Amino acid sequence: MTAKERIIEAAFQLFSEKGFNKTSVAALCKLAVSSQGGFYHHFETKEDVVQTIINDYGKDLAGQFTYMVNDDTIPVTEAMSMVFQKVNNYKRSQMQEWPGYVKMLTFDGNHLIIQKMAEEFNRITTDTYLKLIDRGMSEGLFTVAFPLPLAKLFTREITSLYTLVSGVLMAGQVEEREKLYSELKDSAGFTEAFLNAQLGL
DSSP, X not given: OOHHHHHHHHHHHHHHHTOSTTOOHHHHHHHHTXXXXXXXXXXXXXXXXXXXXXXXXXXXXXXXXXXXXXOTTSOHHHXXXXXXXXXXXXXXXXXXXXXXXXXXXXXXTOHHHHHHHHHHHHHHHHHHHHHHHHHHHHTTOOOOSOHHHHHHHHHHHHHHHHHHHXXXXXXXXXXXXXXXXXXXXXXXXXXXXHHHHHTTO
């Protein structure tokens, strides 16, 4: 593991335990077994560590969508329906494989990090939907007057559905889980019908 990777790993741990504001550069260096000179070789400020985490998150997320946008053999309507499943699988895998990620996002003092990650998610997901909508229009499949606002609407709806999915997964009682699952199915059905209507399908 490189010094830069050790610093990022240390950031996950300390941001999760102490929060971003209470984590010092000195503490990061101590946990990462790095000198402060080594820290400043890779990062100008503590905020740059956060930005690197956000950038890595963005690249990883964008990679989930690249083939759907670029592969013309996948029907555009199928590609659009695949986006939600991709997001769901991606986020679930993060929770399972990257415990520090979950702890960092659930720490009360990390609002800046959470906000930036949400903005990056919205940007990448909206861009993916916009490209697919444009492709569908060029193929004569969609009739859309305002592609960008519709792409943003898709992103808002996928975020809402993911929140419901998370609720189902974390629900403790069987009755609560069944209630949330029923709500999820109804919401997903309504969302699909509504968005298809906006596409002219």
